[in-house]
Amino acid sequence: NAGVTQTPKFRVLKTGQSMTLLCAQDMNHEYMYWYRQDPGMGLRLIHYSVGEGTTAKGEVPDGYNVSRLKKQNFLLGLESAAPSQTSVYFCASKLSAGEQFFGPGTRLTVL
Amino acid sequence: AQSVTQLGSHVSVSEGALVLLRCNYSSSVPPYLFWYVQYPNQGLQLLLKYTSAATLVKGINGFEAEFKKSETSFHLTKPSAHMSDAAEYFCAVTSKGAGSYQLTFGKGTKLSVIP
16 A cells, blocks of 8 residues: 655746646545645644535645545646745645555745 | 643653653543554554553553552553663553544653653
8 A cells, every 4th residue: 555645756946837736546435635844833724525526625734725626636727826825735635534644745845 | 522631742761761651532432442662764553452341451562550549540561671671751641432442642741751
């Protein structure tokens, strides 16, 4: 099992550009999550999904969109990137109970 | 609503000394509690979890934590620090019965181990 994988690992964007981050899991987990990690802030939940075709907002959803068209994939989109979105993004997944399993992260810089 | 407070953003210990990382939580319903570790440039890895069974929970790498309801605490300890324990540690809480099982994280404690 690969567990949770994230693509890409690094990305540099210019202000106003768009991009999509891909998260994939091969554990047949129902729940998937997108977080951002900033120094001294811990992890903050952006959006999450409780199953294929469903998404919901987390703590800091503004400027991001998500889609869960397939159970194993959870996409995070930035429509018009801003410097404030410079961060490390983590995807996680879990079954209905139990711990979340995290991907290795995507480091995004917006210039 | 739930929240987590980790006391001390940075803790330094000598190799071989006791490690104590503090976590206090608030939750309106009985919680599940977790400690995760993050090594540099990596994702988060579960150290241990409390899910209402034994209040003293043992995890990987010699770490353990004790759930104290009266103190709303879930402090992480290890009797003897090793250089490889240097990392950032996150405490997190989620609530039983919450449909989304959202985790709320503390801001993290960076552990340094001095040779």
